[in-house]
Amino acid sequence: MAVVCRRKASCSSLMLLLLAVATTRCRVVGFPTPPLPQSSSSAPPSTAGASNSDATDQSTSSSSSRSHDTCISSSTQSLLDMDRLKKTIATGRVYQQDNFLSSHQVSYLLNEIENLEQSGGFRPSGLSNTLKGKQQEQGFDASRDRITCEVPWWKELLLSSDATADTVDTTRLYQNNTAALKINQLRHDLSQILSRPTMKDANLAHECYYSVSHQGAFLPRHMDERHEELKGRKGWLLPSRRSLSWLIYLSDENWTVDVNGGALRSFPQEKLSLEPDNINSGNGYYARSSQQPNGDLQVGWLSSSSSLSNNDDGVRPVYLNSWFAPIPGAEPHCVLYIVVNRDSHDNETEYLTHPWLTDALQGMSVSDFLQAMTEQDARSKPSSSSSPPQLFLQPEMAQHFSLLEDRPAWDRDEIPQGAVVEDINPVRGRLVVFDSLLVPHQVQVIKEGRRSALAGWFHEETQQFPEDFYSAME
Numbered sequence: 291m292a293v294v295c296r297r298k299a300s301c302s303s304l305m306l307l308l309l310a311v312a313t314t315r316c317r318v319v320g321f322p323t324p325p326l327p328q329s330s331s332s333a334p335p336s337t338a339g340a341s342n343s344d345a346t347d348q349s350t351s352s353s354s355s356r357s358h359d360t361c362i363s364s365s366t367q368s369l370l371d372m373d374r375l376k377k378t379i380a381t382g383r384v385y386q387q388d389n390f391l392s393s394h395q396v397s398y399l400l401n402e403i404e405n406l407e408q409s410g411g412f413r414p415s416g417l418s419n420t421l422k423g424k425q426q427e428q429g430f431d432a433s434r435d436r437i438t439c440e441v442p443w444w445k446e447l448l449l450s451s452d453a454t455a456d457t458v459d460t461t462r463l464y465q466n467n468t469a470a471l472k473i474n475q476l477r478h479d480l481s482q483i484l485s486r487p488t489m490k491d492a493n494l495a496h497e498c499y500y501s502v503s504h505q506g507a508f509l510p511r512h513m514d515e516r517h518e519e520l521k522g523r524k525g526w527l528l529p530s531r532r533s534l535s536w537l538i539y540l541s542d543e544n545w546t547v548d549v550n551g552g553a554l555r556s557f558p559q560e561k562l563s564l565e566p567d568n569i570n571s572g573n574g575y576y577a578r579s580s581q582q583p584n585g586d587l588q589v590g591w592l593s594s595s596s597s598l599s600n601n602d603d604g605v606r607p608v609y610l611n612s613w614f615a616p617i618p619g620a621e622p623h624c625v626l627y628i629v630v631n632r633d634s635h636d637n638e639t640e641y642l643t644h645p646w647l648t649d650a651l652q653g654m655s656v657s658d659f660l661q662a663m664t665e666q667d668a669r670s671k672p673s674s675s676s677s678p679p680q681l682f683l684q685p686e687m688a689q690h691f692s693l694l695e696d697r698p699a700w701d702r703d704e705i706p707q708g709a710v711v712e713d714i715n716p717v718r719g720r721l722v723v724f725d726s727l728l729v730p731h732q733v734q735v736i737k738e739g740r741r742s743a744l745a746g747w748f749h750e751e752t753q754q755f756p757e758d759f760y761s762a763m764e
Contacts, residue, residue, distance in 0.1 A: 366390075366476045372483055375723070379484055379534075380579060382728040383558045386714055390538060390721035395469035399744055400540055403439075403500050412437040412502065436503040436733075441744070443467060444498040447474050469744075473498070476536070477748050480723065486533055488751040494530040498746035501537075503552065507741075509733035511557075511700045515726035517587040518752060519612045519624060519648065520656050520695075530749035532726035539716040540742040546715065551737035553713040554722065557730045559591060560710045563604030579607045580728045582629070585753035586611050587727060589660070592628055592642070593690045593708050605708050606630070608691060613756045614645050622756075623647055624656070626691075642687045657695065664688050694728065706730055716741055 369390055378385040391399075406412060415438040447470050477496065481489035488494070515532040518525035537554075539545075547553045562579065580588045590608040606628045614625040623645035629637045651659050660681075667679035667688035682688040692699075692707040705711060713734070714722060724731075726747055733741075 366472060366479050367483070370479070370483070375483060379723065379725055381558070381562050382579060382725060384554065384556050384712065384714055384722050384724040384729060384731075387721045388717070389719050391469055391472065391719050393719075395472070396540060396719055398467055399469055399500075400742070402442075403502065403540070403742060406439050406442070406500065407502070411439040411442075412500070413439070415501075436501050436507050436509065438502075439500045441498045441500060441746075443470055444496075444746075447471075448492040448496060473538075473744070476721075480534060480748065484534075486750050488530075489533055489748050491751070494749040494751070495528075496746065496749050497532075498744070501743045501745050503733070503736050503741040505736050505738055507733075508735040511730055511732040513695050513727070513730055514747065516657075516695060517589050517610050517612075517727075519610055520589065522655070526752070526755075528752055531752050532747040533750040534723055534748045535726045535729075535745075536721065536723045536748065537716075537743045537745040539718055539720045539722075540744060541716045541718050542739040542741075543718055545717050545739065545741075547713060547734075549737065550739045550741070551735050552716055552739075552741040553734045554716060555732050555734055556712050556714070556724070557706045557709040558712060559605050559706075559708050561594075561604040561708070563594070563606050580725050582609055587753070588694065589626070590691055590693045591708060592687070593692070608642065612753075616645050621647070626660075642683060642691065643681050644683065646681065657693065657697075660693060661696075661698065664691055664693075694730070700730075716743065 370387055375385050414435045478490055481487060514535045518528075518531070521528075541552070542550070545552075586609045588607045589610045591605045592608050593605045608626055608628055610624060610626055612624050613622045615621075616623055624647070625645045626642040627639050628642065630640050631637050646659075648656055663681040665688075667682040667685055670679040670685045670688070671677050672685065679685050679688060682691070696706055699706060709730075714720075
């Protein structure tokens, strides 16, 4: 049956079963979970979250974890402007908070970086080209690329957050490195503030690394994460994805963009049209644009026009549903849609494309397919003509659609459609946080000095298969 060959269930299901068996075996014998492949983009050393003990002890561990965290940590919420944080992240911008770490904590981390450099722990690391395979085959060069190193205490820290106090040497870990505790608490606090509950799970593949850049180094424009469907078959095998990107800068003192360069340059949309969050609308917060409540992720933007986007002057997030059934019981198809709110009624789904099967693309990536069909349909005529659009329902929809990851435009060094340029100075002690899925960004060339950071990604669970998916296979 064709449905048995569905990309998310055929050989992928066997791989998923083997991965689950391996993971379970590691949990039973007490070994860390094997590292999982990460999704494209930035290429620091991958660090998988270490697992807990057997699932039968999980409720006990969680209870112990909560009391343990209470004893050894304090919330970072007092250091964050929570109103600004919510709105900044929801609207696809970079949140920044100065003096997140104390001078003592900064000194500790800088000393650790120096020790790791002396011991040969750092390696050149730029942006991965997936066609070249493993990181050692990428051809990174320390003269033009940053150098990175896996943080040595990260896995132990994750273990300690979901285990009893006697599982790790908490005295050594927390008395000497209070910055570690603050970062782990930041993960918990951001999970609560931004309503991303699975980000609290220490078993997910949260990543953390040191990054050091010298004169001449830079990082081209890229995304830190993308929709599962855009990552190929492996996208549906990974148990988690990058949710929030974060950095704490440890650069030379008195750093300025004019003298030193190295700005974090992002490209947020200038005007967004988002529906108010039903829970917090009275406070002016906005709903998260990068993900729908059912787990569908954003893949692009639809700019304003006379007949689309509810006749407003902002851009709307475009989502990809990978589980669309054209008829009941049919094999799941993909389809693009926006969410609109008309005349104060409940949110409505407005489809932009016909449904399609990724398996029918004959090896072409979904990103390349959407890019090609967008360009083709934008030149087409209305459906009543002899050359109607092939994917989009109307030519106008194709004309106003753009992918989040618009690489042809990036290669031409163009600013993304509807975006503005925002630069952030990587001054020492500054925390920056942004949605991994939503923000195209790059690092400008280092002119002078040493640009350092402690950085990483907090993960959340991958979208679950719909409950009716397996019934459709029967």
